[in-house]
Amino acid sequence: xxxxxxxxxxxxxxxxxxxxxxxxxxxxxxxxxxxxxxxxxxxxxxxxxxxxxxxxxxxxxxxxxxxxxxxxxxxxxxxxxxxxxxxxxxxxxxxxxxxxxxxxxxxxxxxxxxxxxxxxxxxxxxxxxxxxxxxxxxxxxxxxxxxxxxxxxxxxxxxxxxxxxxxxxxxxxxxxxxxxxxxxxxxxxxxxxxxxxxxxxxxxxxxxxxxxxxxxxxxx
Numbered sequence: 001x002x003x004x005x006x007x008x009x010x011x012x013x014x015x016x017x018x019x020x021x022x023x024x025x026x027x028x029x030x031x032x033x034x035x036x037x038x039x040x041x042x043x044x045x046x047x048x049x050x051x052x053x054x055x056x057x058x059x060x061x062x063x064x065x066x067x068x069x070x071x072x073x074x075x076x077x078x079x080x081x082x083x084x085x086x087x088x089x090x091x092x093x094x095x096x097x098x099x100x101x102x103x104x105x106x107x108x109x110x111x112x113x114x115x116x117x118x119x120x121x122x123x124x125x126x127x128x129x130x131x132x133x134x135x136x137x138x139x140x141x142x143x144x145x146x147x148x149x150x151x152x153x154x155x156x157x158x159x160x161x162x163x164x165x166x167x168x169x170x171x172x173x174x175x176x177x178x179x180x181x182x183x184x185x186x187x188x189x190x191x192x193x194x195x196x197x198x199x200x201x202x203x204x205x206x207x208x209x210x211x212x213x214x215x216x217x218x219x220x
Contacts, residue, residue, distance in 0.1 A: 004081050009049040009111060016190050018173045020197070024189045028182060035158025035175040039114065039133050042122055044172040046131040048112030050083040052166045052177070055151045057088045057096055057117070063144040070148035075101060077151070080109025083168045087155035088117030094145035095120035095138045102130045114168060114175055116158045117146070133170050193219070 018034070025033045041048075055074055078084065084105050088096050097113055099121030105113060112131035118138040119125070125132050152164045160177045162168075167178035178186050196219045203213050214220050 004051065006081055006109070006111075009081060012169065012187065013047050013049045016169065016187075016194060018169055018171045018176045020190050020193050021169055021176045021178060021186065024186050024193060025176065025178065027189075028186070030179065030182070033160055033177050033179075035114070035116070035160050035177070037174055038135055039116055039158045039175055040135075041131060041133050041170065041172060042119075042126060046112075046133070046171075048083055048114070048131040048133065048168060048170040048175075050081050050111035050168055051079075052085045052162050052164060052168050053078055053082040053110070053151070054153055054155045054157075054162055054164045055084060055086045056149050056153060056155050057086050057091075057146050058149045059089075059091050059093060060144060060147045064147065067143055070151065071101075071142075074148060074151040075104040075108075078105050078108035078110045082108075082110050084110055084113040084115075085155065085157050085162060085168065086113065086115040086117065087157040087162075088115060088146060089156075090135065091117050091146060092135065092138065094118060094140040094142040096142045096146045097132065097134065099124035099128070102128055102132060106130045112168075112170070114157060114170060131170070133175055 022034050095118040097115045097119045102125045115134040119134040120139050155162050162177050165180050167183050169176050200213050200217050200219045
């Protein structure tokens, strides 16, 4: 989204990971911010960080007069730093996201895609080095099966309620959603926790007992 440089997301990607962000959200009382565990990256080392571009998708059973109309609109509306988040509600009727949508999102400055449904063109997406998370793969096209009905609205994806512009962080452990209202607090505390974990790790390697480390630093 405008006002957030790509370097901000790059720094978060290099410094943080989903588990520590989830821990901070838990400590603040936000205990339902991680998506269902079957939403996985195409390959384990993919990481995605950026602003949610929320997209609501529905199952349909007809071919529309204007194929892919809103799908095209949302792709043209992607802003630098955004993550395409498609709420497909777990539908496996077709692959809603593929290589051309990945290319369009990437060229617009988008940082990845999260789909709680199927994707296709996996090899070509991997060639793009574009992070995509999904439930799995299916070669079937979405035309007449899945359709964008609205975007830039509140959605539920992977069991988490997401507002447009919420911070998305996904890695091999899963996807976590940070509400905009508490982002600054969460990021500051997550960075502090990472520093503390690094210290505890060093102490344990030096021979400190886990019980002593936990009593001293309160981190496990």
